[in-house]
Amino acid sequence: MSSKEASANLRKPKGENGLKVAEFMSKVNANFYIQLQKNVEWKPGMKILEIGFGNANHIDEILSNSYNAEFMGVDYSKNMVDLVKENNPDCTFFHQDIKGLDLAGEQFDLIYTINTIYFLDDLKGAFLNLKQHLKKGGELHIGKRPKEDMEKVKHIISTGFVPYSNEEVIKAVIDTGLCISSVVSSKDSEMEQKGEKTQLHVDFIIAVHGN
Secondary structure, eight states: OOHHHHHHHHHSOOHHHHHHHHHHHHHHTHHHHHHHHHHSOOOTTOEEEEEOOTTOTTHHHHHTTSTTOEEEEEESOHHHHHHHHHHOTTSEEEEOOGGGOOOTTOOEEEEEEESOGGGOSOHHHHHHHHHTTEEEEEEEEEEEOOHHHHHHTTTTOOSSOOOOOHHHHHHHHHHTTOEEEEEEEEEOOOEEETTEEEOOEEEEEEEEOOO
């Protein structure tokens, strides 16, 4: 698979190569899901929305944190939506673009997205769409790599990625009227890349709907 095709499938997994890329991303994002579970103050009966769930191998683990929780997911890839519907019959999934997100007035206690914002050319517009589906007091958790880390993997993300800095994302969130509650950073284990050891960061920008 060429780097251009890999980049395209990171954005929108499609076909056999899309399934392979989704499996790869599930492993790459594993530490993000571990950190997400640490960052959230879990309560019973939470309504949870994930933007960009990929192959959704993590859903059972997420739901285990909140008794009687309800999970919904939105993904840009119809292939991923069709795949996860078969494996998760108790959850609800939508094939939608965040730019035109419309979930019929559904409101959530927790909305999160991991490594998806690089595909957005209008951060504020996307966050406004998420805000309309966030309950008062609800939280938005945005997981991403810092801009400097994106440089380390630029051979993988050759096309279609915008390496936003944390500061750019924070500004866009604040511009929607959401309040930043914290920025949490940790690190992945070291990995070897082209003969050199690299360690990437796992950053979460956490905002609350306080209005």
